Amino acid sequence: MRATCNFFFIMSFLLLPAIVFAAPKAELWQRWQTNDPQSRTHIDHAVWANFLDQYLVVGTAESTNLVRYAEVKPDDKSALTQYIASLTALPISRLNRAEQKALWVNLYNSLTVLTILEHYPIKSIRKISSGWFSSGPWDLKLIKVEGIELSLNDIEHRILRPIWQDNRVHYAVNCASLGCPNLQAEPFTAANMERLLDKAAQDYINSLRGVNFTEETLQLSSIYDWFLVDFGGSKEALFSHLEQFATPVLASKLKTYRGTISYQYNWDLNEQRSSF
Template sequence: MHRLAVTCLFLLLFSLPATAAPEAELWARWTAHDPAATASVDHTAWDAFLKRHLRPGDDGVTRLDYAAAQADAAPLDAYLERLSAVPVSRLNRDEQRAFWINLYNALTVHTVLAHYPVDSIRDIRISPGLFSIGPWGRKLISVEGEPLSLDDIEHRILRPIWRDPRVHYAVNCASIGCPNLLPEAFTAANTERLMEAGAHAYVNHPRGVSLADGRLVISSIYDWFEADFGGGEAGVLAHLRRHAAPELAAALAARRGIDDHRYDWALNDSRR
């Protein structure tokens, strides 16, 4: 009976959807920066890689040609190796933000390519822990000699340092339900523009917000990270109105609650 109970628990946990996200817990080691620094990081290799392999769809979803990218992995490997050697603590804040966003996105693509073909990034079960799902907890790269995971970059660096909900429109988890991987690298000069454009595009796409037959269904991102979007349904609705096109904003103004959340974990693969 005990063995049966353990087996049932194992199967249950492995079948559970990802409905919770890590808290934003600051890793103080990465707060060091130099406001007067003028050094910049070269992201042209990542920019060129994106332009070669991203495929915008008629449905508003941008997908990556992972099969083609596998044969073009050397530039991505070299780019990540260069980022690993960057003394990021000596950069100014704007350069750091672009650095961490690009590192997260490039490392996610690199991880998928290392295990491709897969149907979903959640199938890449390399995180530590018996019941782990996905690659997010695995230490994948070192920066300034410090091993880092994707969770470290997003939840211990980007979210707690910048405290900007638009970060969620910048980092990409290789899924259809995620905000698009943008077709250009982030830089200190363009990050504000790209995050704003990403927010507008996602909120005004059915993946982000769907209002039909009187029901408001929004992305699970707004549930998992509710605290980042103002806390509670009222805060989320205010955030959505801020980035919605006029017609959608007017419809959201009449809403006092959210009916449901949804998310598509299928890989953002152009060949699917």
């Protein structure tokens, strides 16, 4: 009996990396499909905009946008908490689709930042555990909307991905890591959604975090490995997507590339450290 228990313990340990790194599938939560096409309600994201203005450091074309977590004042953290509470208190099911999409993206991003602040200082979001065989806070039930508890994974993989089926969502939600697509410098809204999604895709694909030709191989972000199904399910479909947002020079390289592909991702915190 003891030997059997030890065997299963060892096997569980060996299987841990596969469990930790498995990307969630998009599984529609029917409950959140409800919307009101006639709604003219517009959500105010000014608090989130003000937070980004104060604490987001916009990088260059080749660097990640960074957050000055260490410098966030208690009043601004409190305001961020209240902003998230105000979003979760809204009758989301009675909004139109465009307002819903913007709300869910902003809720995901602001909630991620708040989660980092509540565990700061921390080197990586993956240091925040949500239970056994987990690495990261994504399965923690952090909020309650319309009486239902939700996690970050619920928002991304059970609401945003399956409802809108827009692969640019991967460039919109931010996981507080250096390898992630940028946390945008402005909130998403119904009015700016298309422009900001295209910008986010262009920024990432044309950075070394997204697509990087080295002397030996083509190195892509692990996002394109984890969520290949969202980018067409094949190398050909993925390359077509990348070429759509790539610069002419990069698009030309992708179009003719027939070599090896590797994947990489940097989970270090997207933090701007103080210089003093």
